[in-house]
Amino acid sequence: MDFHPLLLFVHVAGVVVWVGGMFFAYVCLRPEAASQLEPPPRLRLWRGVLARFFTWVWVAVAAVLASGLALLLRIGFAAAPPHQHLMLLMGLVMIAIYVFVYSVPYAALSKAVAAEEWKAGGAALGRIRQLVGTNLTLGFLTIAMGTIGRWLG
Template sequence: MSLEPVLRFLHIAGVTLWVGGMFFAYVCLRPAAGALLEPPQRLRLWRAVFATFLGWVWVAVAVIAGSGAIMIARAGMAAAPPHWHLMLGTGLLMIAIFVYVFAGPYGALRRAVDAQDWPAAGAALGRIRRAVGVNLLLGGLTIAVATLGQWLR
């Protein structure tokens, strides 16, 4: 049995978890939480959501990066189609933005919510929201490149 279908499945499953989770959080949960909850409750909700979701994103990043690296190594970097190189670039940028969110604004959000410093927590959540918005756009672009990339030749 070829390893390629398993690698592709793992890659797509990781992307689905990460990009789908960002879409849900940004497009569905954020507006609902903003409309229904006062800032302290909303910020506590986001702290709890990120505590779970970001752990899963670490798993997804590892699976995506690992499966992608193996697929590129098996094909050979020079022989990999051009859209694979583009996916690699956008994927690395997305990972860098995720690491920034995790190491910076998410830590600030946790500390501010724990200290009940609602203005600081709101500012941290705003930085996370902007970064997730960028990553969501990059994720959509990466999916487009992955599925339509054969036409880039």
């Protein structure tokens, strides 16, 4: 039985959840929340939204990594074209950034909101915003490698 279509579906679905979620949060929710909410409710909103989103991102990261490695192993690392190696590298960098965001600034945001330390919470949220912007850019570049990479070189 050929599992390629299933692996590809799992891979793309994980990317949609992760990168699509970052796009929504960064481009749609962030500016609107900043324009309508004062720091205490805005920071509480972000803590709650990110708690839900990060649960799904852990699942998406596992799905993308497992399916991507399985797809690469089907052809072998040595036989894989350069754009697929680049996709793997960028994906690993994205995972590292996500783990850092979750472990450091998101933990700081959660702690600050619980203690009602709004200035510290704002600083943590600002760091998350910067790193999500970086990961969103990497996500689009990785998608480009997966879709048009074979024609780039």
